[in-house]
Amino acid sequence: MRDLATAIHLGILGNFAISDEGGSNSLSMKSLTGSPNGIVVTYIPSSYSNPDSFLRVNPLSSSKLQIPTIYDNLQAEPELVLDCDVKYYNGVPLHITPKRFTVYNDATLHRLSITKIAQNKNWGSDSKGIGTKWFDIKRFESGGELSNYNLVSFIKRNGVIEQYSVDTPVENYAFFYDELMNWIVQEIKNQKEALALDSISNLLADSNYPNRFLINVGTTLLTEKGDRGFIDDRDEIFTILYDRTLYRASSIKAYILAYKTRNINYDGMVILHQTAHL
Numbered sequence: 001m002r003d004l005a006t007a008i009h010l011g012i013l014g015n016f017a018i019s020d021e022g023g024s025n026s027l028s029m030k031s032l033t034g035s036p037n038g039i040v041v042t043y044i045p046s047s048y049s050n051p052d053s054f055l056r057v058n059p060l061s062s063s064k065l066q067i068p069t070i071y072d073n074l075q076a077e078p079e080l081v082l083d084c085d086v087k088y089y090n091g092v093p094l095h096i097t098p099k100r101f102t103v104y105n106d107a108t109l110h111r112l113s114i115t116k117i118a119q120n121k122n123w124g125s126d127s128k129g130i131g132t133k134w135f136d137i138k139r140f141e142s143g144g145e146l147s148n149y150n151l152v153s154f155i156k157r158n159g160v161i162e163q164y165s166v167d168t169p170v171e172n173y174a175f176f177y178d179e180l181m182n183w184i185v186q187e188i189k190n191q192k193e194a195l196a197l198d199s200i201s202n203l204l205a206d207s208n209y210p211n212r213f214l215i216n217v218g219t220t221l222l223t224e225k226g227d228r229g230f231i232d233d234r235d236e237i238f239t240i241l242y243d244r245t246l247y248r249a250s251s252i253k254a255y256i257l258a259y260k261t262r263n264i265n266y267d268g269m270v271i272l273h274q275t276a277h278l
Contacts, residue, residue, distance in 0.1 A: 004130070008210045040118050048207040080104065084214070097140075243267075
């Protein structure tokens with residue numbers, strides 16, 4: 001089993017995936033947004049030279065989502081995450097090779113007082129969500145294993161389940177496949193220390209060049225329910241990655257209702273179920 005605590009965790013900012021229902025796709029989205037906005041580091045393994053950094057705290061959970069205080073506004077963000085091998089040349093990533101994928105909740109705080117975006121991404125244990133079921137990648141390209149997968153999320157509050165994000169094909173990310181990997185390599189070279197972002201190359205050097213990247217590649221759009229509301233204590237968040245050739249979008253809610261009540265291993269689907277807590 002690959003230990004996620006040995007990987008540096010990177011998030012791609014401003015790389016959106018748009019539902020086909022809205023008449024948009026990755027090409028039209030790219031024309032509106034251009035390149036992603038940058039890379040944020042959310043976790044650095046224990047090899048990191050700064051023992052006091054909050055980035056040394058592993059934020060991943062497959063069952064819980066922590067709300068730091070009653071004053072914090074927290075939103076869930078459904079994403080695809082890639083577990084990647086990395087090769088370096090002279091301290092610079094040369095090849096990033098995605099090996100497997102699953103679903104991810106890039107939960108984000110909305111604090112205006114922070115100085116680094118990473119502080120709104122990692123506030124301790126249970127800050128992030130990740131699926132426990134992985135799918136191997138043999139072809140990271142159109143027509144490969146990822147081509148038929150969709151992302152969607154739901155929230156359960158007071159016994160009522162409502163859709164939280166727009167059901168979206170993962171291939172609709174503005175940057176994806178080789179274009180995304182090549183952009184990441186160049187961004188690591190070029191991203192400098194700034195008020196909101198870190199120098200990725202400096203963090204890689206300070207952590208002795210981890211040979212694994214865990215990359216959450218960008219979020220989908222939220223529904224009106226997700227966009228206007230924040231996560232409350234005891235809310236349940238279901239973030240789902242599924243093969244649309246095996247499941248209909250209209251049936252996903254039914255699989256949530258049956259989740260953990262039946263001994264079923266759904267092929268081509270991973271359900272990340274987190275309960276929010278203060």
